[in-house]
Amino acid sequence: MGDHHHGPAKGLSRWLFATNHKDIGTMYLWFSFAMFLVGGAFAMIIRAELFQPGMQLIRPEFFNQMTTMHGLIMVFGAIMPAFVGLANWMIPMMIGAPDMALPRMNNWSFWILPPAFLLLLATMFMEGGGPAFGWTFYAPLSTTYAPPSVTFFIFGVHILGLSSIMGSINIVATVMNLRAPGMTYMKMPLFVWTWFITAYLLIAVMPVLAGAVTMMLMDIHFGTSFFSAAGGGDPVLFQHVFWFFGHPEVYIIILPAFGVVSQIIPAFARKPLFGYDSMVYATASIAFLSFIVWAHHMYTVGMPIAGELFFMYATMLIAVPTGVKVFNWITTMWRGAMTFETPMLFCIGFVVLFTIGGFTGLMLSIAPSDFQYHDSYFVVAHFHYVMVAGAVFSMTAAVYYWLPKWCGKMYNETMGKTHFWISFIGFNVTFFPQHFVGLAGMPRRIPDYALQFADFNMISSIGAFIYGASQILFLYNVIATIVGGKPISDEKVWDGAEGLEWTVPTPAPFHTFSTPPQVR
Amino acid sequence: MAMQETATHEEYYVPEKSGMAVSATIGLVMSIFGAANVLNDMTFGEPGAETNSWAILIAGLFWFVGTLFVWFRSTIRENLAGMNSGQLKKSYVLGMFWFIFSEVMFFFAFFGALFYVRVLVGPWLAGEGEAGAMNHLLWGGFEFEWPMKQTPQEAVGGAAAQAIANNGSFVSPGTSMAFSEVSAWYKWLPLWNTIILLSSSVTVHIAHLGLLKGDRKQFNLWLGITVTLALIFLYIQYVEYYEAYAHFGLTLNSGIYGSTFFMLTGFHGFHVAMGMTMLLIQLIRSVRHGHFTSDDHFGFEASSWYWHFVDVVWVGLFLFVYIL
Known part of the structure; x- marks a missing residue:
């Protein structure tokens, strides 16, 4: 093409009219971090209220809005866009492509996100308040008993789905069509593999979520009876449709995290990843199994016993490929020449804490036990071990790992390590006690609690404040690096790192691979 | 791989910056905001209150459709100017294929709801x-x-x-859409619609064959027939809906049968309208501008794939909503 592609445009139009995968990736990453801080602020409000028993700071209905918004914003606004941002930055550079396959659609799938979240946040100021029915928005709480703002919530979810589907189609087309010569499927870096499979999950389940909220919309405004037994429907139908989306969704969140960890651990163990092939097959198996386990979120709604058993055994099967992955990460580190820079620390933190989250998941998968744990703080502890110590830790590791490549400057290692240790301690202080209060019977999504849970809740709140504060340190470190970090020029920032992204100059130029590299 | 041999890697596709995404976003958000307000006025608002919700919705839709028009036009012009590599065309093919797959999953949600209700609930x-x-x-x-x-x-x-019923009111219909309810087989509209839609898949294929051998006349004629069949289908569906509401008492309010019936056939009808619009645009492009050659006609191909998809969904509907 022409010779008008030398550098980025100046000013705001560079971002508004972007077609460059690096610019769009950068926007995704900053947007998701902003949403991470907003969702985090909501979490701080929740923990401040739960600092002591009794009602201190906020009203119960506002507490419900906080738990709902915290969940929605963290899942759809922080974690998912963060990984899409990473995909935008890294996938073309990892497979030797000049850009994403469909750059203008790429820009569109980003730009519909900010208005969607503005709309979602605006619902809190509408008459009747914002969504207060939990991030899982079960009917009839979200239909018959919902505030009028639910209509905006529904359309907001439609837009998020549209964004995810377009982003995923782009990733699939890029991976299938733009790999450099010689970059066969089984040579692709694992981050590309995990995102490739994640993109299929997204294309398959986001339309189902759209279907679920559309049925809600019809029930609310047009008198249909999908979720009303009086008309022959069933509120439990909502849960089935929602979790058919919702369970693959949790793998949509964690598979890219697996990919990141599989890139970083070999780099700092200075050994190739152990069992590359088995990693690919394990990822695909997890993705497949995620479609046939959804009702393990619904053991207590009164399913037939055959259903309980099927979903229980299918869920337990997931432990096998997940175990393969954890085994491979540990075996990669075994007898490696290990060093412990910040990205590696976060990855080791990931492996340890994610495995704990996996084990509590196994406990929850056992239907008769789940009758005891269901909707308790044990569940809250479980999914924060996989969402925060899983997805967010790996995100953080990815930022520290690739930031020098992105901006050509080195972050402050001492500050990075401090960030890790404060995060690690703060996280465990927050969520480990929640296992105990959960097993002792404290329900989730309740603004007040019985006195015997007071001590553990206070510890939990203190940990949450520590963890929250550590993210400010992270933000400071990233900005300080971009503004005034120590410049570096080595192509290979980390001596053990492998892959095409380390063959381009540092910082990565605006356009990489305008002629494809040859992969041997 | 074969496609890597055909793709010219020296002509990688990196478009210039483009304002279309932002413009489409403005149109989309306006439409969504207007639509949500229209619905909330209807359900929660004061009866007869003056609002500008409809104006916002309509303005947003116009903006959105206008942007898409400009977007597709520039894409077509780039292709006609020879700027699109074989590799980019392959990306378009993949994009359309997986888009249709996502549409399949959307219908899957509603079919799933239907089966769950009928078999279990x-x-x-x-x-x-x-x-x-x-x-x-x-x-x-x-x-x-x-x-x-x-x-x-x-x-x-x-x-x-x-x-x-949580103050809902679910009044069941006097008559259903099943075959057993009509006095003679030729009065059963879904049968006619099935015949029409299945033959339209054949006619669009004949048009494609015409294009492949460079017969412009055959292409235009059979594509025109396809669009006409689509229009007839939509008209018959309109008649069916009118009968349901006016004579059968079958409405969105009449319990889960009405809910699933109207949602499945309604979304399908909407997709037929979309597919018809796509095919109509291809027809106009061919008749007025002479677009498409026997080896470069992705716009038409994508529309025809979409059309076949709509047809397959109808077969599922006919089987599970009308017959069984």
Whole structure:
């Protein structure tokens, strides 16, 4: 093409009219971090209220809005866009492509996100308040008993789905069509593999979520009876449709995290990843199994016993490929020449804490036990071990790992390590006690609690404040690096790192691979 | 791989910056905001209150459609100017394929709801299964049949019926859309619609064959026939809906049969309208501008794939909504 592609445009139009995968990736990453801080602020409000028993700071209905918004914003606004941002930055550079396959659609799938979240946040100021029915928005709480703002919530979810589907189609087309010569499927870096499979999950389940909220919309405004037994429907139908989306969704969140960890651990163990092939097959198996386990979120709604058993055994099967992955990460580190820079620390933190989250998941998968744990703080502890110590830790590791490549400057290692240790301690202080209060019977999504849970809740709140504060340190470190970090020029920032992204100059130029590299 | 040999890697596609995404976003958000307000006015608003919700919705839709028009036009112009590499065309093919797959999954959600209700929920509400005793207390007297001629609310009846339905009102239809309800087979509209839609898949294929051998006349003629069949289909569906509301008492309010019937056929009808619009645009491009050659006609190909998809969904509908 022409010779008008030398550098980025100046000013705001560079971002508004972007077609460059690096610019769009950068926007995704900053947007998701902003949403991470907003969702985090909501979490701080929740923990401040739960600092002591009794009602201190906020009203119960506002507490419900906080738990709902915290969940929605963290899942759809922080974690998912963060990984899409990473995909935008890294996938073309990892497979030797000049850009994403469909750059203008790429820009569109980003730009519909900010208005969607503005709309979602605006619902809190509408008459009747914002969504207060939990991030899982079960009917009839979200239909018959919902505030009028639910209509905006529904359309907001439609837009998020549209964004995810377009982003995923782009990733699939890029991976299938733009790999450099010689970059066969089984040579692709694992981050590309995990995102490739994640993109299929997204294309398959986001339309189902759209279907679920559309049925809600019809029930609310047009008198249909999908979720009303009086008309022959069933509120439990909502849960089935929602979790058919919702369970693959949790793998949509964690598979890219697996990919990141599989890139970083070999780099700092200075050994190739152990069992590359088995990693690919394990990822695909997890993705497949995620479609046939959804009702393990619904053991207590009164399913037939055959259903309980099927979903229980299918869920337990997931432990096998997940175990393969954890085994491979540990075996990669075994007898490696290990060093412990910040990205590696976060990855080791990931492996340890994610495995704990996996084990509590196994406990929850056992239907008769789940009758005891269901909707308790044990569940809250479980999914924060996989969402925060899983997805967010790996995100953080990815930022520290690739930031020098992105901006050509080195972050402050001492500050990075401090960030890790404060995060690690703060996280465990927050969520480990929640296992105990959960097993002792404290329900989730309740603004007040019985006195015997007071001590553990206070510890939990203190940990949450520590963890929250550590993210400010992270933000400071990233900005300080971009503004005034120590410049570096080595192509290979980390001596053990492998892959095409380390063959381009540092910082990565605006356009990489305008002629494809040859992969041997 | 074969495609890597055909793709010219020296002509990688990196478009210039483009304002279309932002413009499309403005149109989309305006439409969404207007639509949400229209619905909330309808359900929660003061009756007869003056609002500008409709104006916002319509302005947003115009903006959105206008942007898409400009977007597609520039894409077509780039292709005509020879700027598109074989590799980019392959990306378009992949994009369209996976887009159609996502549409399949959207219908899957509604078909799933239909099966779940028919196979499990209905019998449970009528007292079957482990939890049946409870439902027997709640919905005493409810007998399950499909199409559902009496909703659980009606079966309970009396003063309790209003409260138990959360103040909803689910009045079952007098007549269903099933074959058994018509006096003669030729009065059964879905049969005609099936014939029309299936033949339209054939006609669009004949048009494609014409294009492949460079016969512009055959292409235009058979594509025109396809669009006409689509219009007839939509008209018959309109007549069917009118009969349902005006004569059968089958509405969105008439319990789960009406809900699933209108949602499945309605979304399908919407997709038929979309597919017809796509094919019509290709027809206009061919007749007025002479677009498409025998080896470069992705716009038409993508529309025809979409059309076949719509056809396959209809076969599922005909089977599970009308016949079984």
